[in-house]
Amino acid sequence: MNGSVLSLRDLKVTYANGVHALRGIDLEIGRGEALALVGESGCGKSTLATAILGLLPAGTLVGGEILLQGQPVVGVEGSRLRSLRGRLAGLVIQDPMGSFNPVMRVGAHVIEARRLHDRTSSERALWPWAARLLDSLRIPEPERRARHYPHEWSGGMLQRAAIAAATANHPPLLIADEPTASLDGDLAVEVMEGLRERQLREGTAMLLVTHQLGLAAHVAERIAVMYAGRLVEVGASRQVVRSPRHPYSRALLAALPRPGRGLPEPLEGEVPSLVSPPLGCAFAGRCPIAEGGCGQGEPPELMDGLACPVVRRQLVGDRPGCARSRDWDVSGKRGRLHG
Ligand code: SF4
Numbered sequence: 001m002n003g004s005v006l007s008l009r010d011l012k013v014t015y016a017n018g019v020h021a022l023r024g025i026d027l028e029i030g031r032g033e034a035l036a037l038v039g040e041s042g043c044g045k046s047t048l049a050t051a052i053l054g055l056l057p058a059g060t061l062v063g064g065e066i067l068l069q070g071q072p073v074v075g076v077e078g079s080r081l082r083s084l085r086g087r088l089a090g091l092v093i094q095d096p097m098g099s100f101n102p103v104m105r106v107g108a109h110v111i112e113a114r115r116l117h118d119r120t121s122s123e124r125a126l127w128p129w130a131a132r133l134l135d136s137l138r139i140p141e142p143e144r145r146a147r148h149y150p151h152e153w154s155g156g157m158l159q160r161a162a163i164a165a166a167t168a169n170h171p172p173l174l175i176a177d178e179p180t181a182s183l184d185g186d187l188a189v190e191v192m193e194g195l196r197e198r199q200l201r202e203g204t205a206m207l208l209v210t211h212q213l214g215l216a217a218h219v220a221e222r223i224a225v226m227y228a229g230r231l232v233e234v235g236a237s238r239q240v241v242r243s244p245r246h247p248y249s250r251a252l253l254a255a256l257p258r259p260g261r262g263l264p265e266p267l268e269g270e271v272p273s274l275v276s277p278p279l280g281c282a283f284a285g286r287c288p289i290a291e292g293g294c295g296q297g298e299p300p301e302l303m304d305g306l307a308c309p310v311v312r313r314q315l316v317g318d319r320p321g322c323a324r325s326r327d328w329d330v331s332g333k334r335g336r337l338h339g
Contacts, residue, residue, distance in 0.1 A: 003031045005172045005205040006052065006089075009065040013044075013051050013229075016059035018275045021047040023229040024064070026302065031172065034199060034206040036216030036237070038252065039226035042271045045209045048226070049177045052207070053091055054081045069172055087117045090166030092195070094178035096158035099165070100150040106161050107131065107146030113165035133164045136201075137194045156187030160194045167198055174199060177209040192219060213252055217241040225249045228271055228282035234305040245306050245315070247287045281308070 006029040013022040021044045029035050037045050050056055052066055054073050066073040068088040076084065085091075093099055100109055107130040111123050114130075121129075127146065134142035137160040150158060159179060166174060176195060180188035196219055199206045210216050216223050216237065223240040225233040225248060233246040244250045254265040269286040272278050277299075281287070284295040291310055300307040 004028045004067070005031055005033075005069060006207065007065070007067040007070075008048075008052075009067075010063070011048070011051065011066060012061075012063040013047055013056065014061040016057070020274045020277055021229055022051065023274075023277060023299065025229075025231060027224060027231065027234070029173065029205045029207060032203045032205055033222065034196075034208060034220040035222045035224060036208040036210055036220035037224050037226055038210055038213055038216050040211060040252075040267075040271055042274075043226045044229040044274075045211075045226055046177055047229075049091070049175050049207065049209050052173075052175060053085055053089055083117070086113060086166075086169050086171060088171055089173040089175055090169070090171040092159070092162050092166045092174065092176040092179045094181040096155050096162050096182065097150065099162045100158060102150055104149075105147050106150060106153060106158070107134070110134070110146070110161060110164045110168055114168040117169045130164070133168070134161065137161075137164055137198065138190075154187070155183055156190050159183065159187075159191045163191075163195055163198060167202060167204065170202055170204070172205060174204050174206045175209070176206060178211070179208075180215070195219075213241060213256060225252070228277065229274055230282070230299055230307065231302050232283065232307045234302065245311055246308050247289055247311065248283050251286070 006027070008025050008027045011022050011025040012020070014020050025048065037048060039045055047056070051062060052068070052073065054076060056062065062074050064074065068084060071084060071088065073081070073084065100106065107127060108123070110130040110133060111126045114126060115123065131142040131146050134146055139145055139157055139160060145153070153161065179195060180191050183191060192215065198204070208216065208220055220237050223235065223237045224231050225240065225246060227248045233240060233244065233249045240249060241253065244253055251267045255267050257264045267286065272282055272285065278284065278295060280293070280295040280297050281300050284290045287294065289310055294310065300309055303312070306312055
């Protein structure tokens with residue numbers, strides 16, 4: 001991909017407790033592109049976001065390559081790493097209250113984020129700039145409210161202030177890790193709209209980490225589905241949501257309440273322990289179309305955006321010119337494969 005803002009090559013992360021949280025991730029995000037990373041809790045989504053920013057705990061082993069605007073992150077430490085954060089990638093985390101120092105005014109946080117990388121203006125001179133930035137994120141009465149302390153703001157407003165701080169230096173990549181997880185319906189929509197507007201206005205690329213497939217499809221151009229520390233499907237949002245190919249993507253979709261599609265079908269079982277990851281495909285224990293060879297050898301590689309040789313074989317058999325289309329059975333329902 002030309003003009004990649006983020007490039008990951010065979011990224012592996014093993015925590016000090018022996019958990020192999022990421023087991024070979026290859027992914028690129030282009031300039032201005034929004035990509036959503038989806039999967040259940042424990043699949044490695046947040047580890048991926050944290051690794052990109054070099055924020056993994058001490059003692060964690062990281063292998064492979066992370067390039068932010070072509071600059072390596074793996075192996076970089078101290079002030080050089082800090083200078084990459086904020087300047088090349090901003091982070092919005094799920095707990096807005098946890099992002100703010102309770103004894104510091106909200107506007108001062110936004111100003112501090114800017115001054116970490118740009119000391120050309122004094123703090124005092126930057127208050128009107130901070131108010132304008134908050135105004136662009138639809139914070140009412142921004143001049144007055146910027147002087148408030150975090151406890152005087154609602155969760156939705158604080159999350160928008162966190163977006164302001166994360167984008168204060170116009171980083172080419174914004175990482176949003178479950179940014180609406182702690183917010184109720186209307187507030188979540190408000191925050192997501194603020195995030196998307198800012199991303200589009202600035203031409204910033206975005207990595208949205210979420211377990212909500214619907215939100216991912218609404219916000220991102222591409223979706224990457226993650227399972228047990230590996231990517232199992234990557235494709236255009238529309239394709240992944242309308243015609244998911246990997247059995248795990250299909251199971252995630254089947255678990256969603258969708259009008260006119262009958263009752264949601266919860267995904268049975270759990271993500272396997274990643275202290276000793278299973279052989280072969282980690283989804284084999286939950287997969288309705290698993291075959292004998294699925295739980296053997298190396299995990300399936302992601303090829304053409306799909307990490308399942310069984311489905312790939314079926315799709316090839318489904319092409320025009322082949323004997324017939326093939327029905328299959330996922331989550332107990334007869335269905336048809338979509339290419
Ligand atoms: S490789 Fe086998 S177990 Fe894994 S998703 Fe494909 S069919 Fe299922």
